[in-house]
Amino acid sequence: MRRLMPAFAILVLPGLALAAPQCPATAGTPAEPTAMPVQQKGRQPQPRPILPDEITGSPALTRIASHGAVLFDIGRPEDQHGLRAVYARNGDHFRVFYITPDGAAEIGGVMWDASGHNLTRDEVAPIRGTIPTVVLNDRNGPSNGATGTSGPAVNPVRRLSAASYGLYGGKEAPRVYMVVDPLCPYSTRALQTLQPYVDAGMLQLAIVPISINDYENHAASTPAAIAMLSVPSDAMVPLWRHIMAQGHAPADVTISDNAQATLKLNLDAAHAIGVRGTPTIVWSDRNGTPHQEAGLPDDVDRFVAGLPV
Structure with missing residues (x-):
């Protein structure tokens, strides 16, 4: 069983309702301007750009795109109780939406399974720049093996x-x-x-x-x-x-x-x-x-x- 919690999302698109596990920083290293895939993990598919004719055929997608966002399909509807997971990006900001089967309504938020695992985080993980990480390779201490930001390693x-x-x-x-x-x-x-x-x-x-x-x-x-x-x-x-x-x-x-x-x-x-x-x-x-x-x-x-x- 999965739970969709509209009160949360990963970051926020300008002009849309705030829903994020973090308040995003506006300074520092900018995120990638488009959805760039990284090495695929597990069963998660790579993001697929949503074509203009698909957008115009869905009132929900049309509303989201009207804010200037570029849209990508992520995840699989069969894994999301028939909902379509859509990653919307506008500059340095992004948000995940779940689209109803009729394409008429959208829910901005994060989906969790019965154990409390964040499924949306898994879906956006294949997109470079989405999940903030840090490189730890301290000469005086062990590393946690994470990959992420450029520049010198910092403990x-x-x-x-x-x-x-x-x-x-x-x-x-x-x-x-x-x-x-x-x-x-x-x-x-x-x-x-x-x-x-x-x-x-x-x-x-x-x-x-x-x-x-x-x-x-x-x-x-x-x-x-x-x-x-x-x-x-x-x-x-x-x-x-x-x-x-x-x-x-x-x-x-x-x-x-x-x-x-x-x-x-x-x-x-x-x-x-x-x-x-x-x-x-x-x-x-x-x-x-x-x-x-x-x-x-x-x-x-x-x-x-x-x-x-």
Whole structure:
């Protein structure tokens, strides 16, 4: 059994409803302008461009293409309860839609199976530039074998340990770095998801504020991040909750003289490890191997169980 959750997608096309596991960064390495295939994995087919006559024959596809998106078929209808999985790309942004059999309606979102596995991520994985990854090949530590961004290899745990962050949770618990935009809804949802594990002493969060969502909230993210970086480490998450409730930085926070420069350093750290959106989590497993993931893992219980004890 599969569940389609319209509240989520991978990134967002301009002019369409927001639905993403991450708020996408607007700066840094741009995504590929077209759907470029990579080596096929498992049973997933390569994306197929949808021809103009197919688009005009479907009201749903016509609506999606009217925003300037280029459309590709991904996945197989027989694997999606008869729905047609369509990858729509417009510049650096993309979104996945599921089209009804009559071609008249579309659902933007992510499909999950009964075990909680993200099927949409599997469908878009054959498209280069879609799933953010990072190369880890540290001379002083093991590599996780991932492939991804160009440029020198960076140990993300070591890089973020030198950033400015707020600590939340017991000091004896294994630390997980989480790069957030204070006003990114997916960052706040990630905090809510991990809250029970923090409360149980199973992990400690190191919250690294950056600002990438100003284009969505009338430039409210930057002052919110600066406010968070103006308070002591243990006060950062309580202030973040206040910011979540208000939707902007509170007026009664005294901004430190170096907060803006600190935000710039955090942004530099995020760029160095290839962050493409928030939240991004970074951690070391029980073997000391560093890992980085865009958004939260599909199986949070398994992720937490693999942290050092």
